[in-house]
Each structure stands twice: as structure tokens, then as C-alpha cells.
Amino acid sequence: MKMKSEVPPSQHSSAGSHKNPSHPPSVSGTSSMLEQDGGESVKVCVRIRPMSQKELSAGNTNCIEVQNPQLLHLKQKNSVRQYAFHQILEENINQAHVFAETGVGSLLESSLDGYSCTIFAYGQTGSGKTYTMAGSEERLGRADYVSDETDGIIPRSISYVWQRMNSRNEKFFVKSGFFEIYNEQVRDLLNPSSGVKHCRWNLKQGFFVEELMVVDCLSIDDMIAVLNEGMRNRKSGSHELNADSSRSHSILMTYFISEIISEEGHSIKRYGKSYFIDLAGSERLKETQSSGGMLVETKNINRSLFVLGKVISSLGDKKYRGLKPHVPYRDSKLTMVLMDSLGGSSRALMIACVSPAISYVEETASTLNYATRAMNIRNKPLLQVDSQEHLILNLRREVHFLKMENEYLREQLTRAAGGLPPLMVDYANSKSATPKEVNIHQHQAEVNTLRDENLKLREERENAEKNYHKLMIENQNLYVKLENLESTFVGAGLKDEGRPKISQDYTINTLINENANLKKRLNSLQQENSEITAKYGDNTYVNPDDIKSLHSTHTQLKYKVDELQKRERELLDLILRAKKKE
Template sequence: MSDSSEAPTREKRSFLMARDPSVDRRFRPRPNKKLRLFDDIHESAESTDPSDTESEYTSNGGDDATSVEDSSVAETGPQVFLRLRPVSAASKGYSLSDDGKVLITSAKSENSSNNVNRMEKHFGFTSIFDGTVGQQDIYDICVGPKILEEECVTIMTYGTSGSGKTYTLLGDDVRAGVIPRGLEHIFTVYLENMYHAPKLKLINGCIVFLQDDATLREMQISKKLLDLCPDIGANHERLRQVIKSDHTFETKAEPDVSVMIWVSFVEIYNELVYDLLSIPPRQENLGAAPRKPLKIACNKGQVFIKGLTTVFVKSSEEALRLLRLGQQRSTYASTSVNSNSSRSHCVFTVDVLKYNRSGMTTQCSYKFCDLAGSERVNNTGTIGLRLKEAKNINTSLMTLGRCLDAASTSRKKPSTDVIPFRDSKLTMLLQAALLGKERLAMIVTVTPLEKYYEENLNVLNFASIAKNIIFKEPMVKQHSTRYSSFLDNSKRNSQYEYIKEIEEDNIGLREEIDRLKFDHVLKMQLLEEKLRKELTDTFQEMMRVNKKQWEEQSEKQLLMAEREFEFKLGSQKRRYEEEIEDLKDEIEDLKSPSRDIDTDSMDEMDEDPKSPIEILDDE
């Protein structure tokens, strides 16, 4: 009874108060004396599975119930890769095992905060890449096979600030990263099946057929965003040549299949989700428009972001241009550790939608997640806004670690362990990968220097938790008719033949509809051109006729005006000539002497005319 009373009680889990160093995370007492337990069991260690360091370095006398699994149920876990950043003088506290899949750490100085960190520790990984490994090998091992499998996958980079996470994903102008190589790989695989218009779109986690007006609107959005993107034509061609020289991507032609590719880009900054590919609104005033945070929702198990802009792309160059545009809009700042440190978690998603002529649609999503660097506030010396950013980053990464820890233990205790997805926006967005519904691959980056020893231990502990997760693959339900089990073989065969005939008729009708639409559009275009030509000819003919009539009418009016003018001029001329003649006569009369004769005598003469001789006699 005394022994049972003195036994240590099980402590409650808490992430605010540290656990006693004498008890590990599974509440098993640690030995007080440091012993190298691995030297004595090398010969008995025959397991070649590098997924767990305990299975690799312990004897075969373990629990058979945990080592033997049912062969009918396939279980997989996330792949965790380690990449060591090349440094000029690497610390001797980091060494690799003989097989190259276990990292051995031991503190070489007294700078560690406690005795536990000074102990030698072993961390197992799927693969470990030292500083001599290039971007080509990283892609071929970590990402390339997952794209060929055509399954939804999340590629996550995790590590301390300045350890090379963003470089692994994006690379530089000469050495392409994982994302540019993945985009080139995806578009090369589906080169012959690419559809020219966005007829399918993933809306609220469901594939939706777009009408013609919606398709036109999506194409306009794509054009507007591409016009805002920087020009990377020469740079992309150089990267494309480098990628082609490093890899041999094959095109996979699938008959009766149309492929449409969409991309989206978001960042999680201070626990708020922002769209990095949104079209900026028109601002009358100067200054940048305030960003509007988005909301993460779930629809029938599908996680999506409300109001997120997804852009239809037709080439790897367009996708890379949108990626560069999102990079320009993301939040970066300078710290004492990294001069260009990302202050947010960025997720770049590539959705591949397939449409088969039989009517079946499939979806395959590739998420590339660039986590913000984990850092100690005391070492970085951040204050003010940088301090708030660091706290939110560390909180979200801690929640991610809690989710991974809960996922690794929920397989054994599903009733007691609850995965806290809703405690962080990052875990809410990545919960499908953390639950095993999507493939998960984590690339952990570490800077092997002595001053980052404790930060690297936190990163490696995080990676070891992820490495111990085992997901059971969800059972894929086959499509079947409701009453198929009650039908005999003949009826089933006839039913299948009937379904096949209907599918063929459906394909033929769709092709006929497409052909009729094309013919109708062509006829309408020809008719429009014909009508335009007829209208133009008719208008020109009317112009010629009206011009001729106007000229004739003008000539007639001019002739009539000339005749009227001549007539008026002649009448005026005659009238003035008569007046002139009258005036001349009056002048002559005035000049004549007979004007002195009395008018009375003239009257008499008129009454009694006399001869001139008589007149002289009277005088």
C-alpha cells in the first residue's frame, strides 16, 4: 500500500504550465541517469520503417497489439521531411544517423535553459536533406509523386524565422521553388485536356456548372487581375527552361476529359483571414482601401472561405503571376532575426476540376502553406505591432501542435481527446489534412547553429509529434444502384447496357448541342455581317440618290432665280429708260422759246386756227 501511495499521480495536460522534466509526454518516468540505450540493440533492430524512432531503435519484444495491424485496413500518416539550411560553420550539436533519417541533437554549450535540453535526443524523419541538396531533389521526393497520384494534398513548411521556408516554396529568380515546379508539372500533365473556358467552379466546397453569363464574368475577373500582375515573361521563361532541364514531366492525355484549373491565395494575419487576390475597389480618395476579413465555414465536411476569390488560369505563367501579386499584398516586416520576415501564414491553393463526358466531375486540390516563423520574443526584441504579430503567430502554431498531438492520440482514445480545430483560423483551414481526409506533407526547415539550438528543439519536437500520427484511410464507397442486389445477372447486364446507351446518347446529344450552338453562332455572325453590308450599301445608295436629286433641284432653282433676276432687271431697265426719255423731253421743252406764249392764245389758236399770213396781217 505504501508503494501505491508513493507512486506519482497523473498530471493534467496543460500548455501553460510546463511538465515535470522527469516525466515524458506520455507520463512515463524518465531515468535520472543518462544512458546510451541504442548501442546495445543495433543488431536486433531490423525494422526498416523510418516513421517512428521508437520502432527503429527498440527491440522486437514490444507490444504485439500495436505492431500488428489488420491488413484489411490501410493506415497512413503525414510525411515529415527535414531540410537543413546551408551555413558556413554548422554546429557540432547536430548529426545524422547512418541511414540518414534520424537527426541526433546534443547541446555543446551551457546556454540551454534546463538539463533536459542538454540531453542527447533523436528525431526521426521520412527524409533528411542537408545543405548540399538542391531544389530539384526536394521537389522530386516531397511533392512530385503526390501530383502524379492526383490526390488532395497539403504541403506545409514549418521552422524558425529565417530558416528557408519561403525559399523552399518559392525559390528565387534562378532556383525555382516547390510551387513554380508544381505549377509547371500540373499544367504539363493536363496540357492536352485543358478547357478554354471556366465552365466548372468550386463554390462553397461543391462543384457547380456555370452559365454563360457567370462564365463571362469569371473571365473578366481573371483578365482584371492579370492586368494588375507584374510582367514576368522573361523571368518565367528562364525558370521554365531551368525546370525542364531538372525534370522530365510527361503529358497524360485522357480522352473525353476536360480540365479546368483555379487558384486562390489567402493569408492569416493576426487571426484574421484576408484574400490576397481580391479586386481592389475604386477609391475616390487617395490611400489604400481597408481590407475586409473573410470567414471560414464548413459545408458537408468541406471547409471553404466565404467570398474568397478563385481565379481561372490557363497556363503556369498566369498562375505564377497571380502568386507574385499575392506576395506583394502579403504582410512582411523586418526583425532582428530576418530582415524580410513573413508576419502571416499564407496558403496558395490550386484546384484541378475534371469533367468527363459521361457527366462525372472530380476535384483535386493542392495546398501550399507557408507558415510564419516560430520565434522567441526575447531573442527577436519585437515591440508594439511586431509583438502582437509574434504572439498571434506563436498562438496559432501552438494550436497546430495541440491538434497534431490530439490527432496522434485520438486513435487510441477517441472519446477523451478532442482535436481543438476551432481554436485557430489556421487549424480550421487545414483541418481536412489534419484529420487524414487529405494527404499531408511537412517540410521542416532548421538552421543548424548553436544560437538557435532551443528554438530548433521546439521545431523538432513539433515535427516528431506530426511524425507519430497515423491516419486511417477513409473507405471509398463505390457507386451502385439501390436495388442492384435484388437483380439477377441478366437484368444487371441489360441495365448496364441501357445505362451505357444512355451515356452514349447523352454524349452524342451534348456534342450535337455544342455543334448546333457553334453553327447558330456562326450563322448569326454571317447574318450580322450580311445585314451590316446591306445596310451600308443601302445607305450609300440613298446618299447618292439624295445627292443627285439635290443637285438637280439646286440647278433648277438656280436657273429660275437667274431668269427671274433677268426679268426684274429688264423691267427695271426699261422703266428707268422711259423715265430718262421723259426727263430729256422736259429738258428740251424747257430750252425751247415757245414756252413764253400764253396758254390762252394757244387755246384760241386751237379753236380758230389761222394761217401764218393772217397772223402777220393782224399785227
């Protein structure tokens, strides 16, 4: 088993970071937008342990009645309370059925797919948490450990994920770390001589354990060795309720980095992780009869579990649904570590372990109440992908939207554009690049090309609209001017009966004929303008041929106006000469 000291990836780190070569890429800073709608509730299963011989000898009766696999009744002094959970595991169920019925396999598949998942056991001391999570700690800590039917969720999960990784197409890299929280201090179970570790926070990584040893696991034997080493170094003690009580919260972390080559030839990486948490049990000092150092341990255990209860209550209280209540994650090391599992981006399974003995009915009720609140907690699982893969997905989405916009503009400018040349992508500078970089370069080049083309199309349309409206205004002004000239000169010629006959004939016949022709031409232009307006509207692009036609009409119209003004001057000269002769 290859070991090395390094900082483990955090749930809030930037995926794909390679500043530290030994640092496994982290997981959710650049996660894609594959979030499950509305979130996912924490799955809660209840496991009822059999009563011990000591409890039976003391005359304890069973305070729990299981109605069906999701419903139980808790018999208290003067009442019976009903509880409903995702799954209820009765006393006679074995370890293999616990693994199957709680859905651990589904969570592990999610981890291999690139999600985070957390499995933790909660309950009073002696309720069977460690047995459920690990099996026999003493046997797991031996160098000659061999798997058997008493194995708990953790060793069974190790076997399951290695079988699944061998049957999948991806290439997997596995890393693992193991630490405990003892007396509110973090200790590295793989390197206990390293002293107390610190739980840090930053915006990029969230909460993480600083300088924790994480090891490469190249085979299932390496992961079993991590489990053996951690179990040997974990704090445990003996008191009245449990001869081998776990005195710390233990956390086994496993990271799954999967890599597969896409059809385009670039590598796609996903980053999943699994947390297996065996909590220390809550204890009543009167029952455990703790003293000295164990008394301090008990107080710290109860304090951290009390804070965990506050976190569960804050997140699970329905009156705060949709609001953002204060959640006291920072009040203990345990809740810092569980921040992503409770109300975060991880899928979570809580196994509430309880005793059926009537003498522990208060502790059992407390555990069931916390478990009920935990079911109301909503997590939002996120798929953790490589930062470059995330960039490629975003570029593909942007290319799609730009193509839609481009198609819309093409449709509007069909008359003028007459079809656009196919997009060309420059691959000249990508020969020495990796397939992933080439893919990014191709998408970026296509995005830039579409942006430039759309910008040119917009500018062309705006210029065409400006020219069209300008010509329409000038033609309208000329039309008004011609109407004024017609009214002035034709009308004056008809009223002046004392003018010479040549002047009257020249003025009346010529002007009337000219104005008649101009009027026909103006009516034709007006009809053309109406057709153009009906066809293109006020905000639509006009064909350049239509623009040229309007320019030609405009020139002819100005020429006719000039001729009319020239004839006006000739008419005035004739009138003046005729008056002088008289």
C-alpha cells in the first residue's frame, strides 16, 4: 500500500486543480448544472438490535412494535407513539440484509458516477452503531483479518465498489483517508504520531482537515489495510453499558476519480466520494458511571452530539422550509465535517440504531425524534466533473444558442445574403495540443466565428433600415413639393385669361401634360413604396436591389422637378415680354 501525506480534496474545492501534484482533484467548485430538482431528502433507516442477556435478566420488555417495514410503534409509560421511516430493520435481520435493505449499493454507484455520499450511524452507546458500520472492531484490526458474515457496511462497501469498478468501462483512481474526532480534537488514524489536526475553512474548499494523510489504493487489499490500520488506532473504552465502547467519532473517506475517453477523443473526469461515519454513542453519566478521563470523554461526546441534534433540528424543522435559518455547523468539529452531508450537495443515509429494552425508552425516543427530523432535511446532490469538461459543456451550450440566433438572422436576411459560407475552424495551432484542448479550441473558435458573423448581420440590417427610411422621407418631401408646384403654376396659367395665346398654349398644354405624367409617375412610386412597406415593415431588412431602384426613382424625380422649375422661368419671361409689348 502506497502512503503519502497530503491534504484531502474538499467538497467545495475547484475541480481539476493541479497546483499540488499529490492533491487529488476536488469536487464541486465547478460542478455542472446537473442538480436534482427540489433536492433529495436524507434517507433514514432504523435498526433495532436484539436485547442482551443482561437486559433480559433485568426483566426488560420490548418497547418497540414493528407494524410494517416503514412503520413502528414506541410504547412509553402512558402512551404509544407512531414513527414512519424509509426502512425499519428488525432484530433478526443479518448484516448482508442490512447492506441490501438500506440501499448502500445505490449510494456507492452514485459515488462512482461522480456524486458525493455519506453513510452514518446514530444512536445511544451500546445500540449497535459500530457493529452496523464495521462489524467487529477487534477482528477488523487484526493483521490476519478475513471477511465473514459479521462484516458491517464498510467492509461490504469496499468489496462492492471494487467489483463494480472492475465491471465498468471507466478507469478509476482511488484514494482513502481515515481520521477520528476525540475530545473535540481531530486525529489522523493512519498517522497517529502526527498529532492534533486542525479543521480549516475557506471559501473555495469549505471545511477540510489540514495535513491529513490520504493514500493511493491500487487494490482492494490497500483499502482493507486502511480500514485495519484505522480500527487499530481508534480510541475505545469500557464502561457499564458497553465493554468495548467507541470513544470517538470515526470518519473513513474514499475518493473515486473516474476517467473515460469521449467520442471526440478528450478525457472526461468525474470526482465522487464516500464518507463512512461511525458516531460515538450518546450516554447518561448515571448509567455509564464514568469518572476521570472517561467523564471528560463522555461530556465531549454528548456535547458534539447535542450540536449535531441542533443542526438536524434547524435543517429539519418544517417551519423553516424555504427560509435560511442559522445552522450551527461551526459549534463542533463533527458538524463541520458533516456540513456537506446535512443540507449540502451530498446524498446521505442515516442509520438510527436503537435498543428495544423498555429501560432505554427515553434514549430510543430521542434517537427516533432526531431521525424523524433528519428525514425533512433536503440535500441537493451535484455531479462533480472536471473543470475543462465543465467548460466544454458551457461552450457547447453557447454554440447552440448562437446557432439559433444566427439561423434567425439568416432567415430575415435571405434576400440580401443569398446563403452564407460554411463555418471554418482553424486547427493549425492545435496539432501539438491535447485532445481536450483541441476540443475546447474548436468550440471557442466556432463561438467567436458565430459572434462575428452575427455582429456583421446586425450592422448590415441596421444600415439597410436607415437607408430605406431615409429614401422614403426624401421621396415624400419631393411628392409634397411637386403637389405645391402643380397647384401654383397650373392654377395660375388657367386664371390668367389676358395672356398672349402662345404663352397660354405653352403654359397650359405643356404644364398640364408634364404634370399629368409626373402624377402618374408619383402614383406609381407611391404604390411601390406601399408594397415595400407592406412587405418589409418598419424594422425589416430591404433588398439592396430595391434600394438601387429607389435611388433611381429619386434621381428621375429630381430631374423632373428641375425641368418644371426651368419651364416656370420660361413662362415668367414670356409673360414679362408680352406685357412690355402691350
